[in-house]
Amino acid sequence: MNTKRTHILGLVIALTATLGVSGCASNKPAFSSGNVAYGDTKAEENLTNEIGLTDFQMMAEKMTTSLLTSPLIATSKQKPTITIAEIKNKTSEHIDTRSIALKIKTQLSKSQTVRFMTDKADDAGSLTELQRQSQSGLYKQSKAAKPGNREAAKYRLHGEITSIVKRAGDIKNIDYILNLTLEDVDAGEDVWSEEKEIRKTSERPTF
């Protein structure tokens, strides 16, 4: 009787242990170290007072909505053609101003109200592809791109970003000013201009 009880107890312990161990053993590979997380890129990011993605987004949004509601777009019978020129960085920080320009370009392209022509920064790559198609002899000439068929952009988008930095004790204040202008290349006339100001203030912690 006592032996039978011991057998049953042993079986219960063995079964529980098996279930417990199988519960712990997972076939899933470890994809996370536990200290990395995805964040909302549309949320305000203010880790430091240097320029960041939130500032780029605010600048691009202001420029895009301003241009879309400008008389230039309203009075154009055809979609205006634009080429992006340089946005000069006149701040003391390293800022990828091309990234701001591309954000504006993407948002305007999505609105389907303007057309973007190849800009200076993409000229080399675009020219290489044109030469490859027209001169390599690999492609049907009837369907290959040929030199001299391109449409020149009527407008040139250019501008500059400046900053004013002020310090008082532990407080640091930076004002960023992005100014963009759309120039009618033929007439040499500025047909649209807009600016976006961003103020960032930070305080150095005491400890």
Next chain:
Amino acid sequence: MNKNTFLKSCCIFALTPILLAGCVSQPPLPPPAPNSAAAKIMYLGDLSYISVNDLRMGATNNFNVVNADVVNNSNDYTAIEYRFQWRDKGGMAVGIDENWKTLPLSPMQTQRIQGTATSKYAVDFKLELKSKN
């Protein structure tokens, strides 16, 4: 009446109103009527001290523009975040995915905010307001 009975009576007397108050809860407010101004606003978090008084939509160059007056009804300085979401006539999201914008508000201040659709297909919108706390 002994001491124990007296204490029990006191406890029951004190707890009964509390229990009854728990049962008599306020009925939930009915949802705002579709297409009403209230239905266009989404409050995320506790924003009982914030109200939107004037909400109007018009078109500029075939792009819809929304103006809203956001009011801080409290006596404290506060800041909230907001953004607009644009929808086409089928209710699908169109245009750019806007980032959250901070709106600082002084006590009892009314501040006008503006949102512009970046797609001509945008005919409807939602204004999202979020507490910064």
